[in-house]
Amino acid sequence: MxxxxxxxxxxxxxxxxxxxxxxxxxxxxxxxxxxxxxxxxxxxxxxxxxxxxxxxxxxxxxxxxxxxxxxxxxxxxxxxxxxxxxxxxxxxxxxxxxxxxxxxxxxxxxxxxxxxxxxxxxxxxxxxxxxxxxxxxxxxxxxxxxxxxxxxxxxxxxxxxxxxxxxxxxxxxxxxxxxxxxxxxxxxxxxxxxxxxxAPEDRLAAAEARAADLAVRNRLARELHDSVGHALSAVTLQASAARRVLDTDPEFVREALAAIEDTTRRTVGELDAVLGVLRDGDAPGTAPAPTLAGDLAGLLRRTRACGLRVTSTVGVDPEALPPVLSREAYRIVQEGLSNALRHAGDATSVTLSIGIADGHLEITVENPLERAPSCRPGGGHGLRGIADRARLLGGTAEAGPERGAWRLHVRLPMKGPA
Known part of the structure; x- marks a missing residue:
């Protein structure tokens, strides 16, 4: 009832x-x-x-x-x-x-x-x-x-x-x-x-919208990982190096603190740019995306402030690179240096080479292999992000031990899918 x-x-x-x-x-x-x-x-x-x-x-x-x-x-x-x-x-x-x-x-x-x-x-x-x-x-x-x-x-x-x-x-x-x-x-x-x-066309449109949303999420995840991850690694090493020589080398401590300030200020701007995409759909944020042309020198300076000796060879005019290629190349170099900072162990040197060969922009980052890169819980996405960036541009990325060194080699076509 x-x-x-x-x-x-x-x-x-x-x-x-x-x-x-x-x-x-x-x-x-x-x-x-x-x-x-x-x-x-x-x-x-x-x-x-x-x-x-x-x-x-x-x-x-x-x-x-x-x-x-x-x-x-x-x-x-x-x-x-x-x-x-x-x-x-x-x-x-x-x-x-x-x-x-x-x-x-x-x-x-x-x-x-x-x-x-x-x-x-x-x-x-x-x-x-x-x-x-x-x-x-x-x-x-x-x-x-x-x-x-x-x-x-x-x-x-x-x-x-x-x-x-x-x-x-x-x-x-x-x-x-x-x-x-x-x-x-x-x-x-x-x-x-x-x-x-x-209807079938509605399901197709929904699937395309989900794919576009997933692509935006993946892009934001890569940007956050590369910019914030690199900054945290650099700031940690800079603070650690400054703490060790606090009483013996005040000048180095001053440089390390300046590098920390510069790194954090720049990363806050990049983070604001990425979060602006979340707030405004796909609108650009308040800070421009870093590029190889305008930001490589600062990246090398901040990395060296961590105590890592970086030997760089740039055989291309960064100003002549297409904007998309310059932006993605900067992120690849940034992640390569971040990996060297995190995994180089007691080694204190890294070699960076950027040049053009066979119509491709080639990026090579090498550091002595004191220990293999570890797969920490919840991490290990840097090399995958580099591979994703290279694939989206129609290029290739290879990373692994080679002749006693850890070597990252990326080839990006000068003209290809943007």
Missing amino acids: NDFLRLLFGRRARLRWIHLILGGALAMPYVFVGQLVVGPAMDSRYVFNDLPLQLLSFAVGLPLAAVTAAVFPLTRPLESGAVRSLCGIGADRLAHGPARTWAAKGRAAAWFTLHLGFGGIISGMSLAVPPFAGFLTALPLLVWLGGDTLVELPGPLDHTWVLALAPVAGVATMLALAGCAAVSGTLLARWAPVLLGP
Whole structure:
């Protein structure tokens, strides 16, 4: 019994009933337009007081509703939002964008017509049945209190047994109304994913949007890893070196502190630029992205301040490089030097070579192999990020031990996919 009452009057049933009432409210303008057509056609001035003419006006208005849904693409997202909130349909089973193709518009029009059709009928019943059911339920009491002065019954109802059954009939009428509303709501909920669900083109667009979002996330992850990771490694080593010679070499400590200040200030600017992408979609941040042309000298200076001897050979004019290539090359050099800082052990030298060969920009970073790069928990993404950057530019990246040294070698085409 409880399950039966929950089916008719539970929270889901009540929300679906509200959804049907909403459909009836949306149907009213179309009914009024139907009256303007039916009245002159049937030569009647009182369409509103004639139930058959009202039903005919309702039938005339429904095709107009279908046309409206087909003409206005936003009908589908609006109806999807109402179905998700009131009918208990999961968001993943509904399309949330405007209908673009004629097939999608046709399904949206069919749904809108069904919503208004069922909603108009249930709304009309909801207006008429409760007063009638209340009258039947109170009929014996009215007759007992006032007799014929309050209620004048037709002959067939002027019987004691009929009066006794009137409250039962009133309750049964309300249950019938609730049953009709529950069945209508269930049918609409079952048809909603079919008529308002995503079409193949919608699924394709959603997949493309997810792929684009994933690409942005990966790019942001690489930028954060390269800029912040390098800065933390450099600042840690600079602070450690300064602490060791604090009492014996004040000049070195002063240089290390200046390098820490420069590194952190620059990294905050890069971090703000990356977070600006998160705040503003894909808009540029407040700080420009570092490039090989404008920032290589500062990167080498900050790295040397960590106590690492860097021997650099630059056989190309960085100003002549394309902006995208210059930016990605800077990040690759930065990550290569960061790996040397983190994993060089007691070795204190690294060799950097940048040049052009066979139409490719070649970047080589070598340091003595005191220990192999470790795969720390949650880390080890630097070499993978370098490989991703090289692959996106149509190049290659190789890293590993070679003749007693750890060698990173990257080849980037001077002209290729940007």
